[in-house]
Amino acid sequence: MLILSLLILVLAAACVFAVRGVRADARAEAEPLNVPEAFFGPQSLEGVLCAQLLEGDITQRQYLRSMAGIAARDEERHPLVVPWRED
Template sequence: MLVLFLLILVLAGACVLAVRGVRAEARAAADPLVVPESFFAPQSLEGVLCGQLLDGDITRRQYLRSMEGLAARDEERHPLVVPWHLGAGEE
């Protein structure tokens, strides 16, 4: 039983030393992460409007009116076609 206990202690110590070594290497080799500003730029008009709303550049009413216009434009360009011949749950 004593041999098993000593074996467990040795393995635990080895694990602790290994983790410390890996962390030290990671800290030494880690370069600061450089993220380009374009990564955070909005990718759509909806994103631009949301950013303007959060920054306080436009009011809630202006945001809603703009989103309403976008929805109308999208409905005109890409109308939603529902297959009416299918019942609920049928394919």
């Protein structure tokens, strides 16, 4: 009878420690990640302009004018070359 009581006591202690470990893991998963806000910020000039437009910092006309300027600059720097086929 003594052995059975000791066995039950050991099993109960093992269950308590197992539950503590599961609760600690659950608490660790529940904590939010600390990701810097700059990580989600715009990564390009177009993204910055889009964010400014959505926040109301610039008007739609300013956005369109800026995007046209970006497109013109891109055309100067990297002109589109279309290969010609001769039939």
